[in-house]
Amino acid sequence: MELSTTGFWVFSTLAVLSAFGVVFFRNIIYAVLSLISTLIMVSGLFFTMGAELIGALQILIYAVAIVVFYVLVISTVPEFKGKAFEPKYMIVSLPVGFLIFIELAFVSLYGAWKSNTGIFTSEVIQEVGNVKAVATMLFTKYLFPFEVASLILLVAMIGAIILGKKEHVIDEEAEN
Amino acid sequence: MSVLQEIVAGLGVPNFKVLIPEIIILITAFIVFVIELLTKARLLITVVTAIGLFLAAIPTLNMEYGDLTFYGLYIVDSFSLTFKFFLILSTFFVVIVLRPYLEAKNTYYGEYYYLILFSLLGMMMMVSAPNLITFYMGIELASISIYILAGMFKKDYLSKEGAFKYLILGGTGTAVISYGIALIYGRTGSFDFVTIANTITSDNLDVGAVAGIAILIIGLALKASSVPFHFWTPDAYQGAPTPITAFMAVAAKISVFAVILRIMVEAFPFAYEVWNTGWALLAAASMIFGNFVALRQDNVKRMLAYSSIAHSGYILAALAAPSGAAFTALIFYSLVYIFMGLGGFIFLSAMERQYNWSNNINDFRGLAKRSPILALFMLIFMFSMLGIPPTVGFFGKLGVFIALINSDIWWLAVVLVVMSIVSAGYYLRVVIYMYMHEPQSKAKVNLSVGEAFTLAFMAVFVLILGIYPTVFWDISQILSSLLVAGIGR
Numbered sequence: 001m002e003l004s005t006t007g008f009w010v011f012s013t014l015a016v017l018s019a020f021g022v023v024f025f026r027n028i029i030y031a032v033l034s035l036i037s038t039l040i041m042v043s044g045l046f047f048t049m050g051a052e053l054i055g056a057l058q059i060l061i062y063a064v065a066i067v068v069f070y071v072l073v074i075s076t077v078p079e080f081k082g083k084a085f086e087p088k089y090m091i092v093s094l095p096v097g098f099l100i101f102i103e104l105a106f107v108s109l110y111g112a113w114k115s116n117t118g119i120f121t122s123e124v125i126q127e128v129g130n131v132k133a134v135a136t137m138l139f140t141k142y143l144f145p146f147e148v149a150s151l152i153l154l155v156a157m158i159g160a161i162i163l164g165k166k167e168h169v170i171d172e173e174a175e176n
Numbered sequence: 177m178s179v180l181q182e183i184v185a186g187l188g189v190p191n192f193k194v195l196i197p198e199i200i201i202l203i204t205a206f207i208v209f210v211i212e213l214l215t216k217a218r219l220l221i222t223v224v225t226a227i228g229l230f231l232a233a234i235p236t237l238n239m240e241y242g243d244l245t246f247y248g249l250y251i252v253d254s255f256s257l258t259f260k261f262f263l264i265l266s267t268f269f270v271v272i273v274l275r276p277y278l279e280a281k282n283t284y285y286g287e288y289y290y291l292i293l294f295s296l297l298g299m300m301m302m303v304s305a306p307n308l309i310t311f312y313m314g315i316e317l318a319s320i321s322i323y324i325l326a327g328m329f330k331k332d333y334l335s336k337e338g339a340f341k342y343l344i345l346g347g348t349g350t351a352v353i354s355y356g357i358a359l360i361y362g363r364t365g366s367f368d369f370v371t372i373a374n375t376i377t378s379d380n381l382d383v384g385a386v387a388g389i390a391i392l393i394i395g396l397a398l399k400a401s402s403v404p405f406h407f408w409t410p411d412a413y414q415g416a417p418t419p420i421t422a423f424m425a426v427a428a429k430i431s432v433f434a435v436i437l438r439i440m441v442e443a444f445p446f447a448y449e450v451w452n453t454g455w456a457l458l459a460a461a462s463m464i465f466g467n468f469v470a471l472r473q474d475n476v477k478r479m480l481a482y483s484s485i486a487h488s489g490y491i492l493a494a495l496a497a498p499s500g501a502a503f504t505a506l507i508f509y510s511l512v513y514i515f516m517g518l519g520g521f522i523f524l525s526a527m528e529r530q531y532n533w534s535n536n537i538n539d540f541r542g543l544a545k546r547s548p549i550l551a552l553f554m555l556i557f558m559f560s561m562l563g564i565p566p567t568v569g570f571f572g573k574l575g576v577f578i579a580l581i582n583s584d585i586w587w588l589a590v591v592l593v594v595m596s597i598v599s600a601g602y603y604l605r606v607v608i609y610m611y612m613h614e615p616q617s618k619a620k621v622n623l624s625v626g627e628a629f630t631l632a633f634m635a636v637f638v639l640i641l642g643i644y645p646t647v648f649w650d651i652s653q654i655l656s657s658l659l660v661a662g663i664g665r
Contacts, residue, residue: 144246155317155320159323
């Protein structure tokens with residue numbers, strides 16, 4: 001067996017096992033740890049397919065930034081006792097989740113995807129690398145949305161500060 | 177030369193001239209930001225914001241040449257310019273009534289003003305998006321600012337609850353939209369509306385395309401607060417500070433309707449069977465549910481929130497018919513909804529400053545005896561939302577109704593008429609309480625200049641447009657024909 005095939009089977013098996021862990025662990029910290037494991041395994045899958053940029057971003061953003069926030073929230077909110085099974089919600093969530101799964105699987109297997117037709121053919125990617133190709137598009141054609149993303153971050157930061165700080169009432173302000 | 181160097185060498189400088197309104201709004205937002213940091217001069221903040229909005233509105237009216245700029249990611253045409261003008265106009269009215277309201281509620285923050293401007297900027301991006309990425313960034317900027325604005329009433333539990341629901345469901349909506357965009361990108365290999373329109377045609381509608389369109393419709397329906405994705409609407413509208421509710425119910429919704437129309441017509445013109453059915457079902461559900469639940473509300477602000485869900489239904493019903501007349505009706509109804517919606521919500525915002533007013537229906541008792549003019553204004557807004565002839569709401573509903581009949585969609589037309597009759601139950605209840613009951617208090621009603629001006633402007637405009645709707649109807653017709661002509665450009 002080739003190394004990439006071995007890598008695929010190892011990573012995908014572990015990803016599926018950890019995904020089961022996310023769903024079935026009663027202790028919420030274990031569930032979050034399984035989530036980290038799933039995300040790292042998925043990024044491993046990206047690496048075996050030669051998409052090193054997405055693999056690295058997966059680790060940086062999901063496994064590090066987002067999951068750390070989960071842990072932070074769990075540890076700061078004391079009443080957070082994850083009630084694992086609330087049957088009345090599963091009446092809706094199971095069929096909907098199953099439907100979305102079927103839809104995604106069907107679309108993927110059915111091959112409705114368009115094959116790669118842009119300027120970035122696999123030869124070009126071989127020559128310049130993923131990072132350079134993505135960066136070129138991000139800073140030329142997609143410059144405008146990229147700049148707007150900075151505004152979104154600014155707004156989110158202002159909002160966090162306003163909603164987090166103590167309420168000052170007008171009367172108190174007048175007294176001081 | 178390598179491929180990358182060729183790409184970079186082929187790029188020119190974007191045409192910044194067509195971006196002047198956006199640039200003015202952005203600069204105003206930063207100026208207000210600095211003023212708010214340095215001084216506590218509240219009047220100055222309002223005045224600077226209003227001047228900035230006024231300056232930004234001028235180029236939307238007299239810009240001569242539109243353009244597709246930023247490498248095909250930003251389009252400035254009559255459609256986007258018209259909607260930008262009306263968005264700026266409605267924001268202007270919200271800004272001038274905001275300060276008295278906040279001072280009466282003892283919770284003033286200068287941050288309101290520049291968050292409103294950032295949100296407006298996001299909406300302006302949405303209406304001029306020829307590309308799914310621009311649209312996505314615009315809707316994110318607009319909704320994140322509004323989540324914050326809705327929750328800034330920090331003493332009030334309802335405001336927090338509403339903002340929290342809005343945050344969670346709005347975030348879900350954004351996630352659903354990005355899933356839909358991903359499916360469409362996988363199917364067509366492009367984010368540009370033109371390429372998508374050329375790739376998805378009626379003979380190759382496969383699972384990928386239909387699933388992408390359906391999921392995108394669900395996400396957009398959540399943003400337009402259409403039933404069954406409306407759960408955030410009543411709580412968020414009731415909890416938010418009332419001028420902000422007016423902003424959410426009018427500006428945010430109008431921009432969502434505009435962007436829905438542009439995406440459906442320009443990106444999926446040949447898949448119209450799919451979105452016709454989807455929007456028809458959503459519109460029927462919104463009309464039926466919104467109107468029947470509104471009947472049972474005693475809080476007028478919450479009643480108007482449900483009425484705004486019903487109005488989403490009336491407006492989106494036009495998308496059930498794939499014809500120019502239907503698109504015209506959608507644009508016309510969205511534009512005139514600005515006047516009724518702002519009128520209704522700003523009336524509540526002005527009344528909330530009065531002594532002992534809780535937005536309950538009982539507070540409306542005998543309002544006609546306390547302040548005849550104000551009661552007359554509310555009567556005009558209620559009649560217009562109900563759709564009684566001398567007001568403009570009638571023509572909005574008539575346009576949608578005729579478009580539906582011309583396309584032989586009788587069942588939806590019947591639902592629209594029947595539900596309009598049902599809505600008389602709660603709109604007229606307000607009128608009856610105002611005119612046929614004895615007042616409970618004799619307290620005089622005090623309005624600020626901005627509030628009086630806004631209410632008078634909206635009421636007069638609703639009447640003028642009701643008698644002479646041709647101007648707006650012509651504008652809508654031109655815009656819809658431009659939109660249809662722009663398919664596959």
